[in-house]
Amino acid sequence: MFRVPFINVPLKSTEEVDWATPLRNYIRSTYDDPERYVDGYVTISQLRQDTRGAGKDQTGRDMLYRYYAQLELLDLRFPIDEAHIQITFTWYDAFTQTPTSQYSLAFEKASIIFNLGAILSHIATQADTSTSEGAKTAYRTFQGSAGIFHFINDSFLHAPSTDLSKEMTSMLSLVMLAQAQEVFLEKTVADGKKSGMLAKLASQAASLYMEALSSEGIKSSMIPKHWLSLAKQKYTSSLAYYYQALSLETAESHGEAISHLLQSEAFIKEAIKHCSTGYGLLISSSSNPLLSAAKDHLTLLTEKKKTVIKDNDFIYHDAIPLSSSLPAIARLPAARALSLHEIYPKEEISKIVGRDIFEKIVPYTIHQSASLYSEEKAKLFRSETENCEVADLELKSSLEYLKLPQALKIYDKDTVDEENNDFETIRIWAGEIGSGENLQDLFDRISSLRDTVSEKLNKATEVLDQESRECEFMRTKFQHQWTQQPSSIKTQHLRNDILSYKQNLVTALQSDSKLSALYDQHKPIIQQLLSPTLDWDIRAQVSKSRSSDQSNNLLDLEPDYSSTLDKNIEILKSHLSHLQNLKSTRSKALKDLKAALHKDDITSILLMNSRSSHSESDIFKRELQKFHSWQERIKIANQHQSEIIKAVTATYKEILKDPISIRIRKTVSDDEGTWKTALEQYRDSRRVWGEVITGLKNAIKFYEEIDRACGSLLQRISHFVSERRREGGEILEKIENDLPMINQERLREHLGRMNFGS
Structure with a gap:
């Protein structure tokens, strides 16, 4: 295949723009x-000035892309149009040189x-396609x-100039795509493909x-090198029929091959004709x-x-079909239009674009969204x-139920027996508990108060949510006429109070649960202290202690219990060690999560997506x-903990069934029946009773x-x-009163825009 020239697109030119004054006024x-x-005004002005002199190379391409990207970021903060920030952008048509001026930032972009796109076309046409890298x-x-x-x-709809029209940009896209297809064809021919x-x-x-040449609404004089596009269309058509002929010849279809060669010849002659008169005169091939x-x-x-x-003629004698009867040659697309984000590798984009010039300016709506996101993080x-x-709590409860790791101490052979007969001390403790308030009544009182508070907080939230929905419904219905401020602005302190009380309620519930668990743990001993048979129970403990087989102690057992028990x-x-490690891992993960949540800031992401089709909830979910x-x-730590707790339970059961373990526990059980053990249990339960009483009274005071x-x-x-509903009623009344006047004003504006001239 012979190398052919490519078509590039001329650039638009522009006048200087004053960015600083309009932006200052708006800010x-x-x-x-x-x-x-100030640095932002200077930078955006310099970026635009750089694009005016950008070269038709990689550097010029990057200058334009950086300015365009900064315009996209700027557009998220500043409403640059005829109705708001008025900045005049004047550009000259790339083909007619006709100037067009608009206040629209979309026109500038x-x-x-x-x-x-034009610079990319120049970069492509300058590449040496004879080399692999150039191609x-x-x-x-x-x-x-x-x-x-x-x-x-x-x-970009409603283009104000010819070069930006849908017809022209569609045609240019097709020409560029055709040339990419040509480059691929040239490389494929060089590689010797079938x-x-x-074809x-x-x-x-x-x-x-x-397709490009058939674009409606485009004058041929406006198409860059129109003659070249025509010639290349004929040239590539000729190539298609030529290669199809070679394929047919290989397939022994000699008559069809001849017909395709004749059609190829007709197309190439038309191409030569267009080339020879491309500039309005005959030109040489050189x-x-x-x-x-x-x-x-x-x-x-x-x-x-x-x-x-x-x-x-001499060998095959195949009939030669008419060219008009030949089937269309199948097409194989090898090029596609790349999206803007595919032009640059991801790792280069941030380096080329640089930081957001006006990153410190954040619209109020973005602040609101960021606040909602913070609530999601808090949840x-x-x-x-x-x-x-x-x-x-599961770990603590499981270990306490099994009395681990304390229960393993009995296998250390260090239990000591002691007796103590201080009956009077126990009677005093029993009298204190008996004369005190009923714990169950206090627990019931706390539960009732807690339910009442929870109902009030839920009611408060429901009332605020209902008012907010009413306000936003009216805003949606009447749009800008509904001037009442959003409820979220007015109710933030109220919702903060609700949230604070709910958090206090959660903390209180946790404290209540701890008190209940503590009481349940010591309830049997406390009830024993209230029993009328207390004296008999104490005497039984002493009697058991005195009748214990003192010779049956750990020192009498084998030095080594058994290999299985050990x-x-x-x-x-x-x-047990693994369980503690999992607890530490879980605690550290929660601490790290808290730090990451505190550090996280998606303000820039919310800003970038403020005009996208993604909903706020989708963005939150993704982030x-x-x-x-x-x-x-x-999650994994919790799952492993549950598995290991099961293993702990199973292993401990095996220990308890071991014959030597039974002997050890019998001896230790006798020791634990001593008066010292009983006294410590009574003392501990009396202390817990006092703590629970104090805690419950404080809890009742708190809930009240x-x-x-x-x-x-x-x-x-x-x-x-x-007050909000009264205010809303006044606004609604004003809207209804102003409605006729507004309709008349809109009619006058409409008539004023109409042109009644001839």
């Missing part, structure tokens, strides 16, 4: 001191990205240029050129590479045609905190996935105080909602 009226952003550059860059013009076609594939590739290129390539191809296919016809942390606390004890200790690793660590506070809060909320 002063909307945000804060405009002098804080479309013009910049048009030039980006790769041209192939990818033509696809990038096609993608940009396609992007303009899809994204003729059938080459399909050439057919696709010809089809793209034909100054027109396509003309030279076309003539060389004509020579090649003429020789091939003679050979095939001769062979058919996540509360959930994981609860998971950790439940797991810790092994199980070591396994159990290993399990919260960042914390999945910490959640997974906690928070109940009063919640009642006051509910009254404030009711008053607030009443």
Whole structure:
């Protein structure tokens, strides 16, 4: 295949723009001191100035992309249009040189990205496609240029100039895509691929050129090198029929091969005709590479045609079908329009674009979304905190139920027997408990108060949510006419109070649970202290202590219990150590999660997605996935803990069944029946009873105080909602009164925009 020239797109030119003054005025009226952003005005102005002199190379491409990306970021913060920030952008049509001026930032972005596509076309045409690297550059860059013009076609409606029109950008995209197909065809020919594939590739290129040339609403004079596009369409059509002929000849279809060669010859002659008159005059092949390539191809296919016809006349005698009866050659697309994000590798984008020039300016709506996201993070942390606390409680309860690791101490052979007959001390403790308040009544009182407070808080939340829905319904219905401020602005302090009380309630519930668990643990001994048979029980303990077989102690047992018992004890200790490690792992994961949540800031992400189709909840869900690793660590630790607790239970059961373990426990059980053990149990239970009584009284006092506070809060909320509804009623009345006047004003504006001239 002979190398042919490529088509590039001319660039648009523009006038200078004053960025600083309009942006200063807007920032002063909307945000804060405009002098804080002087560097931003200078930078955006310099970026635009750089694009005016950008070269048709990689550096120029990067300049345009950086400015375009900064415009996208700027567009998220500043409403630059005729109705708000008025900045005049003047651009000259790339083909007619007609100036167009608009206040629209979309026009500025479309013009910049048009030039980006044009520069890519120049980079591609300058590449040396005879080399592997050059062919790769041209192939990818033509696809990038096609993608940009396609992007303009899809994204920017109502183009104010010819070069940005849907017809023109569609045509340019097709031409760039056709040239990318050509580059691939050229490389495939050089690689010696089969003729059938080459025919399909050439057919696709010809089809793209034909589609581009058939664009409606585009004058041929506006198409860059229109004659060259025509010539290349004929040239690639000729190649398609030529390679199809070679494929048919290989398949022994000599008559069809001749017909395809004749059709190829007709197309290449048309290509030569367009090349020869491309500039309005005959030009030599030395100054027109396509003309030279076309003539060389004509020579090649003429020789091939003679050979095939001769062979058919003397050997095969196949009928030669008419060209009009030939089926269309199948097409094989090898190029596609690349999206804007595919032009640059991801790792290069941030380096080229640089930091967000006005990153410190954050719209109020983004602040609100960030606040909601913080609430979602708080929910996540509360959930994981609860998971950790439940797991810790499960571990503690399981070990306490099994009395581990304390129960293993009996196998250390160090139990000592003592007696103590201090009856009077125990009677005093029993008298204190008997004269005190009933613990169950106190627990019931706490439960009732807690339920009352919870109901009030739920009612408060429901009232605020209902008022918020009413307000937003009216805002949706009347849009900007509904001037009442959003409820979230007014109710933040109320909701903070509700949240604070709920958090206090959760903390109190945890304390109540601990008190209940503590009481349940010591309840049997406390009830024994209240028993009328207390004296008899104490005497029985002393009698048991005195009748114990003092010779049956740990020192009388074998020095080594048994290999099985020793092994199980070591396994159990290993399990217990593992459980403590899991608890530490879980605690550290929760601590790390808290730090990561505190550090996380998605303000820039919310800003970037403020005009996308992604919902706020989708963004939150995606961003919260960042914390999945910490959640997974906690989850795995909890799962492993449950498995090991089962193993601990099973191993401990084996220990308890061991014959030597039974002997040890019998001896220790006798020792634990001594008076010292009994006295310690009574003393400990009396202490716990005092702690529980104090804790319950404090809890009741707390719940009574928070109940009063919640009642006051509910009254404030009711008053607030009443005032909001009264205010809303006044606004609604004003809207209904102003409606006729507004309709008349809209009619006058409409008539004022109409042109009644001839």
